[in-house]
Amino acid sequence: MATFLIERNLPGASRLTSEQLRDIARTSNDVVDGLGVEYTWHHSYVAGDKIYCVHETDDPETIREHARRGGFPADVVVEVAAEIGPATAGD
Structure with missing residues (x-):
């Protein structure tokens, strides 16, 4: 399976209550x-x-179907090409 990042524009997202976030998670x-x-x-x-x-999942169309x-x-739906972090800088 591939990893995807999804950007969802949702005005006021940061003001959603914990109950609203719970409902979104349940729906998802x-x-x-x-x-x-x-x-x-x-x-x-x-x-x-x-x-x-x-x-x-396997493809971006499945992400769009979920949405x-x-x-x-x-x-925005993009496939992750690589992952880096602090450990990436190590020998």
């Missing part, structure tokens, strides 16, 4: 369960007017 989980393909939602970051998500079924925007 239900959609994932109903897709019938391998799909993993790892986590999401809420910042400003956006939600940034990290998902794994369509869940009623979520999926404004």
